[in-house]
Amino acid sequence: xxxxxxxxxxxxDFIDVFLVAILLYYIxxxxxxxxxxxxxxxxxxxxxxxxxxDLLNMFMLNRIFDGFIRVGIIALIVVxxxxxxxxxxxxxxxxxxxxxxxxxxITFLKTEHETENDIVAIVSACDKMxxxxxxxxxVLERNNSLDFLTSTGDxxxxxVTQPIIESIFFKNSPLHDGAVIIENNVVKATRVxxxxxxxxxxxxxxxxxxxxxxxxxxxxxxxxxxxxxETGQISYIKAGEFVVFxxxxxxxxxxxxxxx
Numbered sequence: 001x002x003x004x005x006x007x008x009x010x011x012x013d014f015i016d017v018f019l020v021a022i023l024l025y026y027i028x029x030x031x032x033x034x035x036x037x038x039x040x041x042x043x044x045x046x047x048x049x050x051x052x053x054d055l056l057n058m059f060m061l062n063r064i065f066d067g068f069i070r071v072g073i074i075a076l077i078v079v080x081x082x083x084x085x086x087x088x089x090x091x092x093x094x095x096x097x098x099x100x101x102x103x104x105x106i107t108f109l110k111t112e113h114e115t116e117n118d119i120v121a122i123v124s125a126c127d128k129m130x131x132x133x134x135x136x137x138x139v140l141e142r143n144n145s146l147d148f149l150t151s152t153g154d155x156x157x158x159x160v161t162q163p164i165i166e167s168i169f170f171k172n173s174p175l176h177d178g179a180v181i182i183e184n185n186v187v188k189a190t191r192v193x194x195x196x197x198x199x200x201x202x203x204x205x206x207x208x209x210x211x212x213x214x215x216x217x218x219x220x221x222x223x224x225x226x227x228x229x230e231t232g233q234i235s236y237i238k239a240g241e242f243v244v245f246x247x248x249x250x251x252x253x254x255x256x257x258x259x260x
Contacts, residue, residue, distance in 0.1 A: 012017065027040065028040070046065065046068065046069070047069070049065060050062065050065035050066065050068075050069055051059075053065060056086070056122065057121045057191055110184070111221055116161065117140060117182060117184070117185045117255075117259055118160050118161070118185050119252055119255045119256050119259065120252060121160055121161055121162040121165070122138065122140075122160065122162075122165065122182070122255070123225075123248055123251055123255065124162050125162045125165035125166050125247075126138070126165075126225055126227050126234050127234070127248050128162070128166055128239070129166060129169055130227050130233070130234050131231040131232065132232075133228075133229055133230070133231075133232045134166075134169055134170070134171060134227060134229065135167040135169065135176075135209060135227055135229030136165075136180075136209075136225070136226070136227040137178070137179040137180065137194075137212060137213060137224065137225075137226050137227075138165070138179070138180050138182060138224065138225040138226075139179050139180065139181045139182065139194070139207045139213070139216055139221050139222050139223075139224045140182050140183075140223050140224070140225070140255075140259060141181060141182065141183040141184075141188070141220060142220075142221045142222055142223065142258075142259065143221050144220040144221045144222065146181050146183070146188070146216075146220065149181060149189070149193075149194065149216075150181060150188055150189040150192065152178075152192050152193040153178055153179075153181075153189045153190055153191035153192035153193065154175065154189060154190050154191050155188065155189050156187045156188060156189055157187075158184060158185065158186065158187040158258045159185060159186060159187075160182055160185045160187060164187065165180070165187075168180055168187070168190055169227075175190040175260060177189055177191055178190065178191035178192050178193055178194075179191075179192040179193075179194050179212060179213075179216075179224075180192070193198070193256050194212035194213070194215055194216045195212070195215040195216060195219060196208065196211045196212050196215045197211045197212075197214035197218055197240065198216035199211075199214060199218075201242070202214060206228075207228075207230075208236075209226050209229075210226050210228075210235060210237070213225075213226045213235070213237040214240050214241075215240075217237050217238055217239055217240050217241075218239070218240035221239075223236070223237065223238045223239075223255070223258055223259070224236075224237045224238075234248075236251055236254060236255075238258060
């Protein structure tokens, strides 16, 4: 009955439990509000029963659940493929230990092309387009390169300013359809075609612009701004989710934080 000696608990065991808790938290954060949460809870229950049958030496039940766990792993990879992609992107994009600040101090890692996005100009343009109900979709590149999308539209190399963004999305402009990709305060491409999310939990009042914004932020660590042509509402989308903000000032703060 050595399996029941729970009191032998050291510092390594504490670290182990702590890391597992963090892992479960991030998994829950990825799948909350989706159908996958029910599947995830079912998996947790099956795993706990499997471990319980092992502790109680219930060999027949344990063999059944053990076989299910082993074979089920392959099926889970298929079922949770979008969530696994988002999780890996989250891990790969995590700013561990102030990574950006560390890179700022190592001068030889910096290139002359690195600059900060003019968040005020971008948000001000969105606010102006919101008042005139001008539809817009702006994607801001972060760590993951979006070069694979630029070929779907018109490649550009224009410095970001408020008038430039407004002119691109002007209703009679030939460039207003599709998305704009911005990297390092430069418009990389216009009329870009983005992958559309198949997530069913997106409210029906949101159209293709919003679904495209959700789609690209699900697949990469980019963030997106959408101005609704129907309502004039500005939406901020990150990691496939709508980020709530009170006003333009708070939106500017959120963007500065996420893009720093």
